[in-house]
Amino acid sequence: MLKRFRKSIPYILFLYGIFFFTSTIAQSKDSLPYLKVKDPKFNFGTVTQGKVVEIEYTFENTGKNPLTISDIEVTCGCTVADFPHYPIRQGDSGMIMITFNTKDKYDKQDRTVKVISNASNSPTKLRFYGHIEEDKSDK
Secondary structure, three states, rough: HHHHHHHHHHHHHHHHHHHHHHHHHHHHHOOOOOOEOOOOEEEEEEEOOOOOOEEEEEEEOOOOOOEEEEEEEOOOEEEEEEEEOOOOOOOOEEEEEEEEEEEOOOOEEEEEEEEOOOOOOEEEEEEEEEEEOOOOOOO
């Protein structure tokens, strides 16, 4: 009986290790900040080609530690992002400003930007879309 128990010790330790590390990861993820965007999708409607569209995304840190945004990834040079470069405390709000230049763009546009942060839900995606009509005033 003792031999059988000794053979099962490595398996017991292995299962204990899995349980321990899984619970540690779950606890640490609960203590991370969480970036909650009020309206992550924005329809800018129909605009004339060449117009600069400015979009404000309001967010809140609903996590338990300060939120730090390190970068916002955009898909092209026509999109510029501005964001707080300081930690956002638990329960505090902030704003991300996206500027989209429609010059040389036309028809339907659907863009996504990624907010890179220390939040548990990073990267967080923001989306904006709309329709761009050709500027016929120069022709």
